Amino acid sequence: MEKTTKRTFTCGLDAAIAVMGGKWKGLILFALQDGALRFGELRRAIPHISERVLILQLREMEATGLLHREVHHQVPPKVEYSLTEFGHSLNSVMAPLGEWGEEHIERIEAIPWDRLTPPAR
Known part of the structure; x- marks a missing residue:
């Protein structure tokens, strides 16, 4: 039996x-605010994020319920990411923070x- 913390x-x-x-989750939320995107589209929408980091952040966001990952079984495979209701609710409270930043x-x-x-040692 797996123990959960x-x-x-x-x-x-x-x-x-x-x-x-994390630095990237807010930007991922922002990129997905208008609808589902494929991995490559997300990569282009968020400059400077590495493929590895994007994959890790998407997995974490899916695990926390912020994102929905939909796999379309076709050739070539198609995977789309979209915000859940939980993700939309977080995005809506992030908007004023973005406005403050602007x-x-x-x-x-x-x-x-x-x-x-301080510099890293």
Whole structure:
């Protein structure tokens, strides 16, 4: 019998970040907001993401219930990713965060990030 671990969270923000964790999930949610996309379409919609990382993020998002993965049995195989209702609900609360980022993008780009993050050892 497989043992499952149940997580507890300190607050709602902690729980939301656990589901959203990672740099790419928000961008994947954004890319899928208007409908299903195939893997290659997602890859083109999200610049700079590696194929490996995209695969891992999609698997995690499917496991958490944010995404639906539909396999069409045809030749060549076709797989489409779409947001679930749970994913749409998260995307809707991410929109104001994106608007805040757009509003402050110049200020954020001017931050000297190299001085804020200590170098990796």
